[in-house]
Amino acid sequence: xxxxxxxxxxxxxxxxxxxxxxxxxxxxxxxxxxxxxxxxxxxxxxxxxxxxxxxxxxxxxxxxxxxxxxxxxxxxxxxxxxxxxxxxxxxxxxxxxxxxxxxxxxxxxxxx
Amino acid sequence: xxxxxxxxxxxxxxxxxxxxxxxxxxxxxxxxxxxxxxxxxxxxxxxxxxxxxxxxxxxxxxxxxxxxxxxxxxxxxxxxxxxxxxxxxxxxxxxxxxxxxxxxxxxxxxxxxxxx
Numbered sequence: 001x002x003x004x005x006x007x008x009x010x011x012x013x014x015x016x017x018x019x020x021x022x023x024x025x026x027x028x029x030x031x032x033x034x035x036x037x038x039x040x041x042x043x044x045x046x047x048x049x050x051x052x053x054x055x056x057x058x059x060x061x062x063x064x065x066x067x068x069x070x071x072x073x074x075x076x077x078x079x080x081x082x083x084x085x086x087x088x089x090x091x092x093x094x095x096x097x098x099x100x101x102x103x104x105x106x107x108x109x110x111x112x
Numbered sequence: 113x114x115x116x117x118x119x120x121x122x123x124x125x126x127x128x129x130x131x132x133x134x135x136x137x138x139x140x141x142x143x144x145x146x147x148x149x150x151x152x153x154x155x156x157x158x159x160x161x162x163x164x165x166x167x168x169x170x171x172x173x174x175x176x177x178x179x180x181x182x183x184x185x186x187x188x189x190x191x192x193x194x195x196x197x198x199x200x201x202x203x204x205x206x207x208x209x210x211x212x213x214x215x216x217x218x219x220x221x222x223x224x225x226x227x228x
Contacts, residue, residue, distance in 0.1 A: 004154075034216070043116070043202050043219030044155070087155070099170070100217065102154040 002027045002092050006103035013078055013110050021073040021106045023088030031093035033071050034100065035064050038085045047086075078110045115139045116220035118203050124226045131190040133223050135203030142207065144186040145217065146170075146178060149200040158201075161186055193227040200224055 003026040013019055025033065032051055036044035048057045050066040057064050061082060063074040073086055085107045089100040116137045125131050135144065146158040157170030159178040167180055175197060179187045190197055204217040 036219075041222070043204075043221050046216050046218060049216060089155075099157060099160075100155075102156075104152060104154040 002090060002101040004088055004090055004101050004103035006086075006088050006106050008106060009104070010107040011109070013075075013108070015079055015110055015112050016077045018074070018076045018078070020075070021086055021108070023071040023073070023103055024069060025071070025088075025090045027090050027092045027101075029093035030090060032091040033066055034089040034091070035062075035071070035073055036087040036089065038087055038105070044087055075108070078108075080110045080112050083108055083110045116203060116205055116218055118201075118220040118223050120223060121221065122224045124228065125193050126228050127194055129193050131193050131225065133188045133201055133203075133225070135186045135188070135220055137184050137203075137205045137218075137220075139205055139207075139218060140183075141205035141218075142183065143205060144180065145204040145206075146176075146186070146188045147202045147204060147219075148172070148197075149202060149222075155202065158188065190225075190227075193225075195227045198225060198227045 005024045007022045032049050034049050035047040037047055038044045048064040050064055053066055053068045055066050061076050065072045085105040087102055087105045089102040091100055119134045142163050145160045147155045148158055149155050156172050158172055158176050159170050161167045161180045164180050177189045201223045203220040206217045
């Protein structure tokens with residue numbers, strides 16, 4: 001059974017204090033690992049898709065990386081507006097359709 | 113204007129009532145999904161539809177039904193609501209298979225449903 005575990009559950013940073021969020025996954029055949037950002041009271045907002053180990057993608061202060069067992073979301077010099085819950089999801093190539101298995105997320109709070 | 117809209121945004125109902133949540137999209141996507149989100153459990157798939165004539169159960173479909181009225185509209189019904197269906201409900205859409213860009217799902221703003 002596909003599983004996604006995110007850590008830590010919550011993270012508090014000072015503005016400018018870089019850190020990383022972890023997404024560990026178990027899947028029989030990975031067909032995409034997805035990062036989403038979710039603000040309170042809103043739907044998840046798509047950030048990145050990674051397909052193969054070694055792949056990296058960047059967007060502003062965020063950089064996502066992928067290995068065969070986990071993905072990291074690196075946040076460089078975060079600002080208060082980066083505060084949100086970050087969700088990770090995987091798609092298993094053996095499911096035959098676009099079913100995403102989500103982790104429970106990391107709540108990030110960046111203080112000024 | 114939002115690409116994926118959901119109505120209502122908030123709803124409080126009583127046990128045993130029938131409830132319908134509606135989703136509309138202007139992205140032109142063929143595929144639509146309904147998820148629920150509970151604290152500590154993450155997003156879980158209820159139903160999904162690849163086109164108007166193709167509707168499938170997700171991992172937690174018991175107690176729910178759906179209707180795909182058109183390419184752009186996908187409704188979720190709770191035939192007889194119960195308190196443990198209290199949750200955040202999200203609709204999502206994605207394009208059909210177009211190489212590696214076929215997996216991105218775009219979410220609506222959600223409906224907060226409370227069943228008393």
